[in-house]
Amino acid sequence: MEHEHVRDVDPAVADALESEVDRQRSSLQMIASENHASRAVIDAQGSALTNKYAEGYPGSRYYGGCEYADEVEQLAIDRATELFGAEHVNVQPHSGTQANQAVYFAMLEPGDKILSLDLTHGGHLSHGHPANFVGQFYEVEQYEVDPDTGYVDYDGLAEQAAEFEPDIIVSGYSAYPREIEWDRIQNAADDVDALHLADIAHITGLVAAGVHPSPVGVADFVTGSTHKTIRAGRGGIVMCDEEYADDVDSAVFPGGQGGPLMHNVAGKAVGFEEALQPAFETYAEQTVANAKALGESLAENGFSLVSDGTDNHLVLVDLRESHPDTSGGDAEEALEEAGIVLNGNTVPGETRSAFDPSGIRAGTPALTTRGFDEDDCRTVADLITRVVDAPEDDDVVAEVREEVEQLCAANPLYE
Ligand SMILES: Cc1ncc(COP(=O)(O)O)c(C=O)c1O
Known part of the structure; x- marks a missing residue:
């Protein structure tokens, strides 16, 4: 049996796999349950x-x-x-x-x-x-x-x-x-x-x-x-x-x-x-520090956080008070256009549906893996704010997308 690569056998799948790596490289993965495994794990x-x-x-x-x-x-x-x-x-x-x-x-x-x-x-x-x-x-x-x-x-x-x-x-x-x-x-x-x-x-x-x-x-x-x-x-x-x-x-x-x-x-x-390596403890500490910085900046920008903050790797934002006309789904969609990938999420006392809930959930494990620190996460909080404040404004979304790409270039992934 010959040892062919995916591209030799199946260009359609090869294209999708390459595009997925490009997507991960050029946008911010903030779904709290996701991360970037190392090349060794992959x-x-x-x-x-x-x-x-x-x-x-x-x-x-x-x-x-x-x-x-x-x-x-x-x-x-x-x-x-x-x-x-x-x-x-x-x-x-x-x-x-x-x-x-x-x-x-x-x-x-x-x-x-x-x-x-x-x-x-x-x-x-x-x-x-x-x-x-x-x-x-x-x-x-x-x-x-x-x-x-x-x-x-x-x-x-x-x-x-x-x-x-x-x-x-x-x-x-x-x-x-x-x-x-x-x-x-x-x-x-x-x-x-x-x-x-x-x-x-x-x-x-x-x-x-x-x-x-x-x-x-x-x-x-x-x-x-x-x-x-x-x-x-x-x-x-x-x-x-x-x-x-x-x-x-x-x-x-x-x-x-x-x-x-x-x-x-x-x-x-x-x-x-x-x-088991000491560097992993540093990584985990930084993940939490980053989530705290993200949460504090979002709160300063007027967002309401469930439990008023975080002790771990994620923040849960309740949009109902600060952005009553924007659902979690609307925010998720506009943010994805801008290169910030997170998810709309239900919040305690949910008044909308699970399919279009009232909150967004944002995590820092993947950003931290690619080298983001607290300053970067404060910048990300400002970018999120600009988009959620004006989810229908294509100019804002395009500007934020450019800044996201600069952040990604400064913190490269899978080089
Ligand atoms: C608390 C909890 N348990 C279980 C799971 C399921 O994990 P998996 O997707 O690995 O099946 C999740 C997924 O996010 C989770 O948040």
């Missing part, structure tokens, strides 16, 4: 391990020829163990959603009760939304953030748990800018004899670097995505104490998945190695 993910079936776990596979798959998976496990300090790690979930699925499948029976944060208050579909299988197979109640402060209403959660008597409480969120007090949720779970799943999908890198408190050793289960703040390439991870190890492993495979995506497991191994 190389590992694009490797011949994509060919290998390795059902089972290192040392105990259903197929032969797994010696290198074993090596790679064991490295990913060992590095994750060192990063997070968990007793048991499973690196095979295809994504964060599959990691959550595995915990539910391991520990719950159909019809059991889940208590999780409402989607419009920052929760995630895989925590029990009716459109996800979780919302259909289990009985779900949702807690909320305090409408006055934007912080999780921990007391309300404990009261709701006492009444609802869930089998599992889910913490960890998609659009929540504040530090999560794992122990308060654990106490609420302990009080009603419920399990606690802490989903750190968004903050996996911040937890690994020690810039957000870790739920490992507090919650019964910790799940995460590996491609967000930790930039270890697309995938998921489950961590737990040894007592749950066999149940979790069987729930991942054969419970919910077939053969592991070994090329992605290789990406995780490489990304975790990068995250």
Whole structure:
């Protein structure tokens, strides 16, 4: 078989792939769940391990020829163990959603009760939304953030748990800018004899670097995505104490998945190695400092931030007071024209629809990877302001687009 490149075989896909790299290079990726993986991670993910079936776990596979798959998976496990300090790690979930699925499948029976944060208050579909299988197979109640402060209403959660008597409480969120007090949720779970799943999908890198408190050793289960703040390439991870190890492993495979995506497991191994280096801690600290600078500047420019600021990698802006005639969708669209890619997002007390919500969510993990500092993020806040103040003004959008390109040129990506 000849070793042809994509371009030799399929120019249409090759063109799209090149255009995607150009798009990432020449615009600001501010979707809070995205990042830029290193060339090393991308190389590992694009490797011949994509060919290998390795059902089972290192040392105990259903197929032969797994010696290198074993090596790679064991490295990913060992590095994750060192990063997070968990007793048991499973690196095979295809994504964060599959990691959550595995915990539910391991520990719950159909019809059991889940208590999780409402989607419009920052929760995630895989925590029990009716459109996800979780919302259909289990009985779900949702807690909320305090409408006055934007912080999780921990007391309300404990009261709701006492009444609802869930089998599992889910913490960890998609659009929540504040530090999560794992122990308060654990106490609420302990009080009603419920399990606690802490989903750190968004903050996996911040937890690994020690810039957000870790739920490992507090919650019964910790799940995460590996491609967000930790930039270890697309995938998921489950961590737990040894007592749950066999149940979790069987729930991942054969419970919910077939053969592991070994090329992605290789990406995780490489990304975790990068995250073990001292430079990663600096990166994670800078990511948070950048989000704070972005949030402060947006607030100075008149925007209202849910919870009045941020402790992590994202800010959530409620446009209703400052820009009553501009929806999150309008803002998202105009900003994308200007080269600033973020998403319209629901906000606590949402009064519009999930398809055209009242807020925007903006994150700094990808900007920080390409070298942005606090000054750059203050500039970005001003650019966002100019566009959202005049989303229909083509001249403003074009001017901002030019300034975005200058910022990108000063912070090159994938050279
Ligand atoms: C809190 C939370 N959990 C789970 C997920 C799902 O992750 P994935 O897209 O890796 O399946 C997300 C995605 O953003 C998330 O925010």
